[in-house]
Amino acid sequence: MTKTRKITLFVLYAVLVGALLLYVLFPSDAVRNAIVNRIQRDAPDLQLSIGDLKPKFPLALSMKDVIFSKKETVLFFADRLTLRPGWMSLFTSDKEIIFNAIAYQGNMSGVISSTRKSGSDIFSIKGIFSGLQLDRIPALQEQINIGLSGTASGQLHFDDVSVRETIGSGEVFVTDCVVIPSISMIGLDTLNFNRIDLSFDVEGNKLELQKGDFQGPELSATLSGSIVFETPNDRSVLNLDITVTPQQQLLSKLDNTGSAELFSSLLSEQDDFNLRVTGLLGTPRWAFGASR
16 A cells, blocks of 8 residues: 555545544533523524524534524524524634524525624625425514415525614415414405415515416405504504406305405406505404595
8 A cells, every 4th residue: 555545545544533522522511501602692682592503514513403583483494404604704803603504494595794893793695595485484474464375486585784774575375375364354264376476675674576477266456665663563554555367266255255346346347456465464454445
């Protein structure tokens, strides 16, 4: 055996033994505490819980049962979350962390970037997701005060300035969606949609809906406007315009609810009508009218 080959085998052996020792002797509790303390320092209102934490080759952390919560309300739960640094950011002052997660029976991946400016950290998050089951996300149901099921995919981009002012945008696509309103609408307890396409901007606590396209067997609709989220959620302010196009399946159902006459008066000689929603999320105001 040549000297070069011996050295190569020795190096490989040392690397394997070092990796094994790192995995076995990895200070999981210390690293977990360091991550939790950093989150509490940068975002005092958030609580982080990590069930299990292990190193993952090369240079990554693998976590199970990761929970972000606020005032005992779970904001995000991941069955598994893997973090690793962006290789180029290891040599610069701007840092990047690449994440992959299994959550809500779907997958998420993206990049968290951190830049130090004027003595404070400015964070941005870019991510994509697919296969998320909406009925598995209780924080979403509570935030918008309606029941939802369906499969969601899309992308999000948020810039968080000193953890005070969030600016971002997103696109979300939902298939096989069932909407369960907090109150019965026009005599119907549920609405079904084959596909929902949404695009929106976020600034602070205001969500500005750029596009809302709902396609279903009962009705189709387009939606625009804004929601200003407040605490508690039922104080959130609504300013939405909806154009509704009923389908024959809906009109057939309405014959059994006593709402058919209402739709007949709204539609008159048109195929659609306009619905304006204002007021608060807990006590919305509805104004019907002909489509504009």
